[in-house]
């Protein structure tokens with residue numbers, strides 16, 4: 133480790149109170165958290181300490197003007213018990229890209245990686261070993277200047293919290309293509325994991341839920357014609373024997389799962405294309421009976437089968453039980469994450485242990 137992280141252990145771990153076979157999603161936190169401050173042009177106070185509330189001035193800039201970004205990644209356990217991280221270097225790079233877009237400071241990738249390594253190492257007993265379960269890692273950063281006035285903050289706080297999670301989205305999802313609202317536009321902030329993107333999607337997502345759908349399938353903001361992605365997942369279509377995903381055109385988040393699945397499926401011999409996909413093309417393939425599978429891809433779910441898709445009043449039912457491509461990619465990713473399949477691409481990074489005896 134190149135960065136000095138002060139570690140203050142908690143007195144008693146809460147881990148024995150967790151039922152690893154039944155983990156409520158997103159609500160169970162571990163014993164410690166990582167925090168660091170950006171002050172006077174540098175990152176300082178790198179620290180792992182007992183999990184606690186943050187205390188904030190009411191005029192904390194990030195709360196008012198949205199300079200706030202995050203990442204989402206996972207740690208799993210190798211069958212031999214070693215904690216593993218999946219492509220942490222890519223998450224470090226994306227965190228910096230999000231920061232740049234939101235006029236926030238970047239950090240050395242080594243600082244991001246050391247912080248994740250140290251925190252996951254300290255919390256390794258919280259990583260579930262059940263297949264499909266994992267420790268979700270949530271790094272985030274927000275503006276901390278205490279003032280009212282729109283300008284980039286001078287000071288920032290970075291925090292990392294980790295949560296044990298069970299298998300996510302075990303049920304297939306239903307989607308409805310956007311008709312009145314947009315998520316992102318080229319030149320906007322759709323490529324950043326910026327907090328405001330998710331707030332902006334909440335009303336349309338709620339309306340989709342009221343219509344009986346799980347999530348919105350976002351379309352381009354000009355013609356409502358080209359498919360972008362889902363709220364927290366990129367999207368893949370299997371049409372006419374090809375695996376196709378929308379090209380990242382400046383408004384779509386660069387998913388690391390998306391990128392990994394494209395590689396895996398290409399290597400398995402699939403014809404994988406990254407290009408514009410219009411809703412008409414999907415409707416046409418459906419009518420011709422050649423739309424065989426639709427699935428979402430993201431860290432949380434890895435692969436989520438789409439069982440139903442409504443586009444401009446046409447409801448497409450998909451027989452997800454006979455799907456093969458998505459499940460193949462998903463089990464490959466899960467097998468990589470517990471060492472069942474040997475990693476030949478440098479995607480799997482063992483956590484350096486021991487960080488500290490606790």
Ligand SMILES: *Cc1c(COP(=O)(O)O)cnc(C)c1O
Pocket residue numbers: 204325361362363364365366385386387388389390429430431432
């Ligand atoms: C995080 C996210 C994804 C998935 O990215 P992964 O790196 O695969 O987790 C896709 N779309 C949006 C909008 C996201 O926020």
